[in-house]
Amino acid sequence: MDPADWEIIKSTPLFGAMASQTAEQLVGSSQPRFYDKGVALFHQGAPATAFFIVLDGWVKIYRTTPDGLEVVLHVFRQGETFAEAAIFLGGRYPASAETVTPSRLLKVDGETFRSRIEERPVLAMSMLASASYQLKFLVEQIEQIKVRSAPQRIADFIVRMTRVRQGPAVIELPFEKGLLANRLGMKPESLSRALQQLRARGVSVERGTVKIVDVRQLLDFVEYANEDDE
Amino acid sequence: MDPADWEIIKSTPLFGAMASQTAEQLVGSSQPRFYDKGVALFHQGAPATAFFIVLDGWVKIYRTTPDGLEVVLHVFRQGETFAEAAIFLGGRYPASAETVTPSRLLKVDGETFRSRIEERPVLAMSMLASASYQLKFLVEQIEQIKVRSAPQRIADFIVRMTRVRQGPAVIELPFEKGLLANRLGMKPESLSRALQQLRARGVSVERGTVKIVDVRQLLDFVEYANEDDE
């Protein structure tokens, strides 16, 4: 496997804490694979046989409601792992996954991973850290949906896309706006209108490119002091 | 500790799978404690030193937003554990907890728990199962908020309060309606009105008592085939 890939793997919450050789043992046998856009990786309710590491591209996690609606829970990117907690919950995926851009993913077998954990308790700690990280993410998302307006949710998403914390910034929207709208819990039309409203706060959008006059101003808008973050 | 308490502890996803003596080792030193209504157990952002098992009463988990709003994530009851995943995430609670009725809780020290896990990998598996259970719960809650109407969310909550799956049922609302409204992501006024609407579907409310003419009818209303639930 490419050394650059190892860098990515080591940057995940799951593998970052463990010794390199431990990580190699776990994923060593599996090779990265290319996936086209729109490839289904697994479906909700199916037996959870593996989890994934994103080396490149974007992968959406979503649920399909009884009446056929799609609810996007998260869109994972490079350096993130997903479905790693699923292999413990009665062995079933609670949601579905699909690539939204051409992607390169590393698929890790759940069974071997599970048996490794039984041998090495340190692994379990990594796993738990990773699971609670996901937990925190979902908890924050619920807060977002419940108390933030549509423009605030978008502003929050945008400022999370950049490391800049003051002054101007330019970011690229990584995937289609329709998907972004779903991820943020709204319709594409609402996303469009909400972006309009953000113009008054120094945000201009041209195709997939977003220009921000002053990031701080946006941060004020989403009221994210985020004292409890790190 | 009371044998009945052990029954409760063994009924949790966390302790249910492990050997009795293992569970005893873990919680053995700590004794159940009574708490008044409205007692703060921990605050979001604080170092996570312990987690809890509910033996009696109800405990709300909530987040306080920068502008002072309270967002209730869940209200835990007898036979549920909470904050057990928190002791792994950089050791900080992602939310706050407070009793909403007089309660009896068992507080388990996180440090000893963590060191036990390092000795016994099986424990880690229980822990992971429990964490992924919470994960699934949150995932479902996001789906609820995004796609269900207020009356549907209430109907769902109500039918989950009873084991009855057809015919009539009577249930007691376990805590104040204001709290229930928050938990369901709406205002108390909306809860009141939504309950009105449910009268047309055979639901009558008198004080804290809810009478249902036909549970099946409600289940149809929330469209919960729940194939993946079992």
Next chain:
DNA sequence: GCTGTCGCTTGTCGGAAATCAAGCTGTAGC
């Protein structure tokens, strides 16, 4: 170059829930 399609935007309308505000009811305290 034309045309069809897809993703996105814009407009209008309607409905669900929030907001503001008033009343109602049971309970605790004096």
Next chain:
DNA sequence: GCTACAGCTTGATTTCCGACAAGCGACAGC
């Protein structure tokens, strides 16, 4: 018993977002 208050309901109004529909622009295929 009376009062005060908290929890709940009810009413009127506003706001936000979704539904539906039309139009625009980019891009692929012929």
